[in-house]
Amino acid sequence: MEIYLQGMGVSPGIAIAPALFYSRASFEVPRRPITDVQAELMRLDEAVAKVRRELTSIYKKTVDAVGKAHAEIFRVHLMILDDVALRDDLAAQMEQERLNVEFILSSIASKYTEMMNNIDDQRFRERTADLLDVVDRLQRHLLKSDGPLLRHISEPSILVAQDLAPSDTASLDLDKALGLLVETGSPTSHSAILARALEIPAVVGISISQKSLSPGSLMILDGTSGVVIINPSQETVEKYQTEQQRLQSIQSHLLESLLSGPACTKDGTAVTLESNIELPLEIKHSLKMNVQGVGLYRTEYLFFNRDTLPTEEEQYQAYLHVASELFPAPVTLRTMDIGGDKFVKYLQNYKDSNPQLGLRAIRLSLAYPDIFKVQLRAMLRASAQGNIRIMFPMISSLEELRHAKAILQEARQELSSEGVAYNPDLKVGSMIEVPSAAVQADQIAEECDFFSLGTNDLIQYLLAVDRVNEKIAHLYEPAHPAVIRMIANVSSAAAAHNIPCSICGEMAGDPLYTELLLGLGVSSFSMASVSIPLIRARIAALNREDAKHLARDILQKKTAEEIKTILRSRLEG
Numbered sequence: 001m002e003i004y005l006q007g008m009g010v011s012p013g014i015a016i017a018p019a020l021f022y023s024r025a026s027f028e029v030p031r032r033p034i035t036d037v038q039a040e041l042m043r044l045d046e047a048v049a050k051v052r053r054e055l056t057s058i059y060k061k062t063v064d065a066v067g068k069a070h071a072e073i074f075r076v077h078l079m080i081l082d083d084v085a086l087r088d089d090l091a092a093q094m095e096q097e098r099l100n101v102e103f104i105l106s107s108i109a110s111k112y113t114e115m116m117n118n119i120d121d122q123r124f125r126e127r128t129a130d131l132l133d134v135v136d137r138l139q140r141h142l143l144k145s146d147g148p149l150l151r152h153i154s155e156p157s158i159l160v161a162q163d164l165a166p167s168d169t170a171s172l173d174l175d176k177a178l179g180l181l182v183e184t185g186s187p188t189s190h191s192a193i194l195a196r197a198l199e200i201p202a203v204v205g206i207s208i209s210q211k212s213l214s215p216g217s218l219m220i221l222d223g224t225s226g227v228v229i230i231n232p233s234q235e236t237v238e239k240y241q242t243e244q245q246r247l248q249s250i251q252s253h254l255l256e257s258l259l260s261g262p263a264c265t266k267d268g269t270a271v272t273l274e275s276n277i278e279l280p281l282e283i284k285h286s287l288k289m290n291v292q293g294v295g296l297y298r299t300e301y302l303f304f305n306r307d308t309l310p311t312e313e314e315q316y317q318a319y320l321h322v323a324s325e326l327f328p329a330p331v332t333l334r335t336m337d338i339g340g341d342k343f344v345k346y347l348q349n350y351k352d353s354n355p356q357l358g359l360r361a362i363r364l365s366l367a368y369p370d371i372f373k374v375q376l377r378a379m380l381r382a383s384a385q386g387n388i389r390i391m392f393p394m395i396s397s398l399e400e401l402r403h404a405k406a407i408l409q410e411a412r413q414e415l416s417s418e419g420v421a422y423n424p425d426l427k428v429g430s431m432i433e434v435p436s437a438a439v440q441a442d443q444i445a446e447e448c449d450f451f452s453l454g455t456n457d458l459i460q461y462l463l464a465v466d467r468v469n470e471k472i473a474h475l476y477e478p479a480h481p482a483v484i485r486m487i488a489n490v491s492s493a494a495a496a497h498n499i500p501c502s503i504c505g506e507m508a509g510d511p512l513y514t515e516l517l518l519g520l521g522v523s524s525f526s527m528a529s530v531s532i533p534l535i536r537a538r539i540a541a542l543n544r545e546d547a548k549h550l551a552r553d554i555l556q557k558k559t560a561e562e563i564k565t566i567l568r569s570r571l572e573g
């Protein structure tokens with residue numbers, strides 16, 4: 001019998017393949033007496049050389065794919081691998097105990113781990129996982145384990161895992177790993193980010209210990225809707241195969257027509273399509289999709305996977321790089337949205353008891369004005385050469401917007417007095433993702449140059465549904481009438497004040513909502529670049545007047561179910 005599971009789609013696309021369970025290997029380490037310590041050390045050195053090659057290749061691949069900052073972890077692993085003290089300790093202990101290298105390695109690893117865990121410093125505790133990762137790799141080679149190395153998946157599979165470390169995801173065999181089902185995580189977890197960057201469909205938030213899931217069983221994974229079907233019937237497989245082919249043919253068909261100018265409705269209304277990016281690799285994808293700009297650059301990713309703040313110069317270079325690649329198209333730099341589920345250890349040495357409602361985004365920036373100003377200076381400097389807009393996340397009141405703008409003004413004045421160039425006409429916008437800002441949108445519109453609807457958060461805060469909690473994912477409902485009304489309120493406030501209203505939440509990339517959003521007055525859509533062709537196709541099939549009519553009709557509906565029924569029938573034509 002086929003079983004449907006609902007998770008969170010974090011990387012779009014459909015995969016159909018048997019399940020391959022992956023877990024970090026727990027090795028059976030044998031204990032053997034030895035006579036020749038030198039021979040054991042030679043075995044160790046051979047394993048070290050192999051792991052070094054492995055890590056160097058992963059490091060390079062990750063730099064190319066997602067940039068240096070995200071690859072840093074593998075440089076740390078290489079340093080651990082080449083730690084002379086570790087080898088000296090191993091040699092000394094083998095000499096003393098006359099036991100095989102695997103056994104000694106495992107006992108030294110436990111000793112180090114215990115020591116590191118006892119040090120009252122978060123950084124040491126975090127390094128434990130890195131040490132174990134390296135030891136794991138060494139043991140695989142020493143024991144000639146044929147454990148499930150992700151580079152060597154023998155059959156096309158959907159990988160099922162409780163958790164995937166970045167090193168796992170980065171070493172995936174891309175021809176064989178057709179999809180990812182990961183129990184823990186969120187759209188912003190490392191694995192999800194890399195899956196999107198590598199264009200592997202992925203779903204998170206489904207418990208993998210449930211009985212229905214077993215190794216080898218056929219699965220369908222839909223990375224857009226988050227649906228996973230186990231043991232699908234032949235009929236369901238055929239339905240998804242057809243959908244898969246439809247998506248592939250739209251993608252390839254549209255890749256050609258993408259070069260033919262902006263997206264346009266049937267009746268000739270131009271619609272701006274932009275991309276959301278987090279990592280340098282995504283610029284390449286955005287350019288391939290012929291986007292008209294970057295509607296959301298999540299700059300907080302510059303602050304991850306490192307031990308110190310990025311300097312003004314580092315940030316300036318990063319912003320300038322993206323802006324130059326896209327020039328003359330605009331790039332919307334969102335100031336850091338740290339907090340919530342995006343934790344930066346050197347800025348937050350505490351845990352908020354309710355992080356989604358805690359010191360997050362603009363609140364954190366305003367709490368650390370010096371750090372915020374460094375970011376704003378870097379953005380302003382980049383605006384001298386690139387077409388840059390600045391956008392503030394999680395604005396919940398006019399006071400907050402004014403406070404952020406005042407710090408921006410200070411940054412401008414500093415640069416002016418230093419004789420450093422910036423664009424004095426740079427546009428400054430506000431994300432509308434907190435219900436209070438959406439309700440007060442008419443007043444906020446008076447004091448900013450554009451709006452961008454962050455529906456991911458707007459839905460979470462309006463419906464009181466944590467967006468990363470898989471247990472209440474069924475309550476996370478973009479089609480809730482209150483959500484639609486709120487979007488309508490924001491877009492009409494923008495229109496009344498003659499400022500553009502775009503959308504950069506995930507709703508922008510879901511064709512179910514394109515006609516409705518257009519009818520509600522949203523003028524530009526920003527999304528993961530992989531979704532662009534599909535939305536472009538949808539727009540080409542629409543008519544502006546019909547969309548307005550649909551929006552008026554939907555605004556009268558009282559339940560999400562009614563709304564979705566109408567939207568589905570419109571989509572199916």
Ligand code: PEP
Pocket residue numbers: 296298337433453454455456457458504505506
């Ligand atoms: C949103 O909240 O819709 C948004 C685009 O921002 P993020 O997903 O980064 O919170």
Ligand code: MG
Pocket residue numbers: 393433454456457
């Ligand atoms: Mg948000």
